[in-house]
Amino acid sequence: MTRSSSSRSRWFVAGDIDGLLGLALDNLVQILLILALCTGVLGFSGPLLHGTVLPAVGLSLLVGNGAYAWQAWSLSRREGRSDRTALPYGINTVSLFAFIFLVMLPVKLAAEAGGMASEAAARLAWEAGMVACLGSGLIEAGGAVVAGTLRRWLPRAALLATLSGIALGYISLGFLLRTYAHPAVGLGTLAVVLITYYSPVRLPVPGGLLAVLLGVALAWAEGLISLDPQRWQAALEMVGPKLPMLQWQGLWEGRSQLLPWLGVTIPMGLFNLLGSLQNLESAEAAGDRYPERPSLLINGLGTIVGAALGSCFPTTIYIGHPGWKAMGARVAYSWMNGVLMGAGCLLGLFGLVAQLVPIDAGMAIVLYIGIVITAQSVQAVPASHAPAVVLGLMPGLAGWGSLLLKAGLRAGGAGAAGAPFGPGLLTTLQQADVWAAGAFALEQGQIISAMLLAALLVFVIEGRLLAATACALTAAAASWVGLIHAWRFAGSDTVLDLGWGSGAPWAVGYGLMAVVLGLSSLWQRLKGDARA
Numbered sequence: 112m113t114r115s116s117s118s119r120s121r122w123f124v125a126g127d128i129d130g131l132l133g134l135a136l137d138n139l140v141q142i143l144l145i146l147a148l149c150t151g152v153l154g155f156s157g158p159l160l161h162g163t164v165l166p167a168v169g170l171s172l173l174v175g176n177g178a179y180a181w182q183a184w185s186l187s188r189r190e191g192r193s194d195r196t197a198l199p200y201g202i203n204t205v206s207l208f209a210f211i212f213l214v215m216l217p218v219k220l221a222a223e224a225g226g227m228a229s230e231a232a233a234r235l236a237w238e239a240g241m242v243a244c245l246g247s248g249l250i251e252a253g254g255a256v257v258a259g260t261l262r263r264w265l266p267r268a269a270l271l272a273t274l275s276g277i278a279l280g281y282i283s284l285g286f287l288l289r290t291y292a293h294p295a296v297g298l299g300t301l302a303v304v305l306i307t308y309y310s311p312v313r314l315p316v317p318g319g320l321l322a323v324l325l326g327v328a329l330a331w332a333e334g335l336i337s338l339d340p341q342r343w344q345a346a347l348e349m350v351g352p353k354l355p356m357l358q359w360q361g362l363w364e365g366r367s368q369l370l371p372w373l374g375v376t377i378p379m380g381l382f383n384l385l386g387s388l389q390n391l392e393s394a395e396a397a398g399d400r401y402p403e404r405p406s407l408l409i410n411g412l413g414t415i416v417g418a419a420l421g422s423c424f425p426t427t428i429y430i431g432h433p434g435w436k437a438m439g440a441r442v443a444y445s446w447m448n449g450v451l452m453g454a455g456c457l458l459g460l461f462g463l464v465a466q467l468v469p470i471d472a473g474m475a476i477v478l479y480i481g482i483v484i485t486a487q488s489v490q491a492v493p494a495s496h497a498p499a500v501v502l503g504l505m506p507g508l509a510g511w512g513s514l515l516l517k518a519g520l521r522a523g524g525a526g527a528a529g530a531p532f533g534p535g536l537l538t539t540l541q542q543a544d545v546w547a548a549g550a551f552a553l554e555q556g557q558i559i560s561a562m563l564l565a566a567l568l569v570f571v572i573e574g575r576l577l578a579a580t581a582c583a584l585t586a587a588a589a590s591w592v593g594l595i596h597a598w599r600f601a602g603s604d605t606v607l608d609l610g611w612g613s614g615a616p617w618a619v620g621y622g623l624m625a626v627v628l629g630l631s632s633l634w635q636r637l638k639g640d641a642r643a
Contacts, residue, residue, distance in 0.1 A: 121193065121441070121442070122180075122184065122442055122443055122446075123441075123442070123443035124439065124441050124442075124443065125439065126438055126439020126440050126441060126444075127439075127440050127441055127442070127443035127444040127447065128444075129317060129438045129439060129440060129444075130196075130435045130438055130439070130440020130441075130443075130444030130445075131440070131443070131444045131447050131448055131451070132317045132319075132320050133317055133319060133434075133435065133438070133440075134199055134201065134429075134435070134440075134444055134445070134448045135447075135448050135451055135452065136317070136319045136320055136323060136473075136476070137201055137319070137429070137476070138172065138201045138202060138448065138452045139323075139452075139464070139468075139473070140323075140470075140473040140476050140477060141201065141202035141204060141207060141424075142165070142168070142202070142452070142455075142456070142461050143461075143464070143465055143468065143470050143473060144204075144207060144470060144477070145160075145164070145165070145168065145202075145207065145424065146160070146165075146461060146462070146465045147465070147470045148207075148211050149164065149211075152211060152212075152216060153211065153215055153216065153219055153233055153236050153237075154219070154229055154230075154232075154233040155233050155237065156230065156233070157345055157348075157349055157462075159233070159234070159237060161349040161353065161459050161461075161462055162349070162353055162459075163355075163356075163358070163420075163421040164237070164421055164422060164423065165353070165456040165459070165461060166353040166354070166355040166420070166421070166456055166457050167355050167358075167416075167417045167418075167419075167420035167421040167422035168202065168417055168422045168424060168456055169355075169452060169453040169454070169455065169456025169457045170355050170416060170417065170420060170453060170456075170457070171413045171414065171416050171417030171420075171422055171426050172200075172201065172202070172413075172426065172448070172449050172452045172453055172456070173449040173450065173452070173453030174412070174413050174416050174449075175200045175409060175410065175412075175413030175426050175449070176197075176200050176201075176445045176446055176448050176449025176450075176452075177445075177446050177449050178409045178412075178413070179197045179198045179200050179406075179409060179428075179445050180197045180442050180443070180445040180446035180449070181446075182197070182198070182401065182405070182406070182409070183195050183196065183197035183198070183399075183441070183442050183445070184197075184442045186401070187441075187442070193441075194398070194436075194441070195399050195441065195442070196394075196397075196399055196432065196435055196436040196440055196441055196442075197440075197441070197442050197444070197445035197446075198390070198391075198394060198401060198406065198428050198429075198432060198445070199428065199429035199431060199432055199435055199445070200410070200413070200426060200427070200428055200429060200445065201426060201427070201429055201448075201452075202424050202425075202426055202427075203383055203424070203425045203426060203427040204282065204477070204480050205274060205277050205278055205282070205379075205382070205484065206247065206379050206382075206383060206424065206425045206427070207424050208277065208281040208282055209277055209281070209375060209379055209558070210240050210243050210244065210375070210379070210423055210424065210425075211240075211423075212281055212514060213372075213375045213510070213557070213558075214236075214239055214240060214243050214368075214372045214375050214376075215236040215237070215239055215240045215423065216236070217604060217606055217607075218232075218235055218236045218239040218368060219232045219233060219235065219236040220232075220601070220602070220603060220604040221601045221602070221604055221606050222235050222236070223602070223603075224526075224531070224601050224602020224603055224604060225601075225602070234361075235365070235368075237361070237365075237421075237423060238361045238362070238364050238365025238368065239365050239368035239372065240423025240424075241358060241361055241362055241365055241418050241421060241422070241423055242362060242365040242366065242368050242369050242372075242376075242418075243368075243372055243375065243376045243379075243423065244414060244417065244418035244422055244423050244424060244425055245362065245414075245415060245418035245419065246369065246373075246376040246377070246380060247376055247379055247380040247383060247414055247418075247425045248380075248411050248412070248413075248414030248415035248417075248418055248425060249380070249411070249415065250376075250377065250380025250381060250383075250384060250411075251380055251383050251384045251387070251407065251410055251411030251414055251425070252407075252408055252410075252411025252412055252414075252415060253411070254380070254381070254384040254407070254411075255384075255403065255404045255405075255407035255408045255411065256404065258384055258385065258388045258403060258407060265381075265385070265562075265566070266496070266499070266565070266566050266569040266570075267491065267492050267496075268488070268492040268493075268496040268499040268500050268503065268565055268566075268569050269499070269503060269561075269562045269563075269565035269566035269569060270381075270382065270385060270562070271484075271487060271488035271491060271492065271500065271503075272488050272499065272500040272501075272502070272503025272504055272561065272565040273378065273382070273503050273506075273507070273558055273561040273562045273565060274382050274386070274484060274488070275484055275485040275487075275488035275500070275503070275504055275507070276503060276504045276505070276506055276507020276508060276510075276557070276561050277507045277558070278480070278481040278484035278485055278507075279481060279484075279485045279504060279507065279508060280507045280508045280510065280511030280512070281507070281511050281514075282477060282478070282480060282481035282484075283478055283481030283482060283485065284481075284508075284511065285511070286474045286477050286478045286481070287478060289471065289474055290474060290475070290478065293330075293333065293335060293471055295329055295332075295333055296326055296329040296330050296333055296335065296471045296472070297471065297474060297475065299325060299326070299329055300322040300323075300325055300326040300329070300472065300473075300474070300475040301475040301478065303318055303321050303322040303325060303475070304318060304319070304322050304475040304476060304478075304479045305479075306318065307319065307321075307322070308479060319476055322472075322473075322475055322476060323468065323472050323473050323476070325472075326469075326471060326472025326473060326474075326475070327467070327468055327469075327472045329472075330469050330471050330472055335469055335471055336466075336467070336469055338466060342466060343463075343466055345462075346462035346463045346465070346466055347463065349459040349462045350458065350459045350460060350462070350463065351458065351459055352457065352458060353456075353457050353458070353459055354457075355420040355421065355457075356420065356421075357419055357420060358419065358420060358421045361421065362418075362419070370609065371606075371607055371609060373594070374555075374556040374558060374559050374589075374594050374595060374607070375558055377559075378558040378559055378562060379425070379558065380425075383410070383414075383425055383427050384407065384411075386427060386428075386430075387406070387407055387410050387427055387428040388403065388407065389430075390428045390429065390430050390432060391403060391406055391407075391428065393430065393431075393432055393433060394432040394433075396433070397432055397433035397436050398436070399432065399436065406428070410426065410427060410428055413426045414426050430483070485504075488500050488503075488504075495572055496569055496572060498568060498572070499565045499566075499568035499569045499572065500565065502564050502565055502568050503561045503562070503564060503565030503568075504561075505553075505561070505564075506553045506557040506558075506560045506561040506564065507557055507558075507561055509549070509550050509553035509554065509557070510550075510553060510554040510557040512550055513547075513550040513551055513553070513554040513605070514554070516545070516547060516550060517532075517603070517604060517605065520532070520536070520603075521603050525603070526602060526603025526604070527603070531600065531602050531603065532600045532601075532602065532603060532604070532605065533600055534600075551598045551605045552596045552597075552598060552617065553596070554598070554605065555595060555596055555597060555598045555605075555606075555607045555608075556589065556594050556595030556596060556607065557595075559589060559594065559595050560586065560589075560595045560596065563582050563583075563585060563586045563589075564582075564586075566582050567579045567582035567583060567586075567624075567628075570582065571628075574635070576628050576629075576631050576632035576635055577629075577632050579628045579632075580625050580628040580629045580632060583621050583622075583624040583625035583628055584621070584622075584625045586617075586621040586624075587617075587618045587619075587620075587621035587622045587624075587625060588618070589614075590614035590615075590617035590618040590620075590621055591611070591612060591613075591614055591615065591618040592609065592610070592611060592613070592614070593607060593608050593609040593610050593613040593614050594607075594609070594614075595614065595617070596614050596617040597609070597610070597613040597614030597617070
């Protein structure tokens with residue numbers, strides 16, 4: 112590689128403007144999602160959301176982007192290069208949805224079903240989200256030492272399929288429904304996104320920015336934006352410096368939510384860790400080799416900082432480093448993104464932005480993210496492993512379907528005071544050929560069960576039947592103690608039912624799978640064609 116004088120390693124080049132537009136737009140969409148979901152789904156109050164959560168998110172972005180910019184600049188000077196691009200970094204989209212819908216929303220609904228007031232239930236959900244975020248950050252930071260080993264041990268199809276199940280259900284399908292509910296806005300902006308990312312056409316302005324601007328204009332024309340004076344005034348009242356503070360009390364009070372949600376926290380932490388590792392490989396393929404341990408450690412520390420200050424949303428190294436490098440971005444796009452997003456969060460400005468830029472304007476970008484993640488699960492694995500990917504997708508889709516089913520039941524009056532969910536509901540739905548009991552079972556611990564099922568099938572395809580047997584036995588043990596599948600009714604929701612023997616029916620089922628696989632392995636060895 113041609114070296115240039117270290118004096119050419121600069122903090123800013125013209126290409127950083129294009130890079131900033133792309134990265135800041137990605138982060139803006141995530142923040143708009145946080146605002147919409149935390150308000151509409153979780154019922155967070157303005158002071159909690161704008162005074163605690165978003166300032167913590169902003170500081171985590173500022174710390175992480177600043178650290179990656181410094182890393183790139185330092186390595187550029189050391190190598191005498193001027194073309195090194197900092198690692199792109201921001202809020203993890205899949206974790207955002209997973210923690211809201213698989214951790215915080217169940218906590219809130221269970222608390223309300225137990226008689227807790229809505230505001231207190233929302234605070235409990237926030238505490239659970241903080242604990243989950245902290246756990247994910249600790250896994251990301253601590254796993255920096257063993258990331259390579261984990262990646263060799265876990266089949267890629269199992270990891271990507273599990274992630275794709277969440278992306279396809281909770282992100283892609285959810286926003287596809289919203290797209291067709293508002294087709295003028297949704298399909299118009301989707302066309303721009305598809306042209307930008309999948310066609311050879313090069314638009315005169317960044318496609319993501321064009322999609323959002325078009326979306327805003329169409330949303331105004333469709334009447335989807337309504338500047339309600341009260342909401343505008345409430346957003347104005349949130350404007351002003353917000354100093355993040357350590358949330359030790361909230362983390363301590365949320366400690367009881369650690370064990371029930373390990374089935375979400377641990378897999379998501381591993382996904383973030385291994386996904387970041389894959390993105391480091393992508394950066395190296397584009398010509399920028401970054402050391403694994405410090406790069407992964409920065410990512411983990413960014414999440415930990417956010418969680419300690421009140422954020423519920425892990426950060427990650429973004430996919431697409433070669434794209435930012437190709438557009439000429441170098442170091443400044445990273446630190447400028449941190450400053451821009453950090454300032455917006457710390458000054459309480461995004462409440463006003465959300466009034467002017469509805470999530471409908473950016474939903475095509477979110478839909479695209481889901482498409483990319485799902486497509487990667489097929490493209491980045493051997494063709495023979497495709498059936499394992501399909502099997503790994505199913506628990507996530509079932510979990511999303513369960514969420515919609517229960518929301519529809521609640522909208523129809525079921526689960527209201529005096530009429531909680533109960534066994535009779537299952538009978539009624541079963542008569543309509545809706546096997547809700549199975550959906551509720553797949554919803555609990557869906558990330559772990561998807562990973563185990565996909566890994567099991569990978570090992571079956573490869574003829575490694577003892578490894579497949581081990582997967583079935585692991586699933587049986589997890590079911591027996593209630594980490595996966597075991598569930599119970601709780602007012603207007605279904606929740607994980609932890610306890611010795613609570614998942615006995617599923618443990619028996621997986622045990623029978625293990626017997627079949629084990630006997631097949633024995634037969635394989637007797638026939639003399641066992642494979643490693």
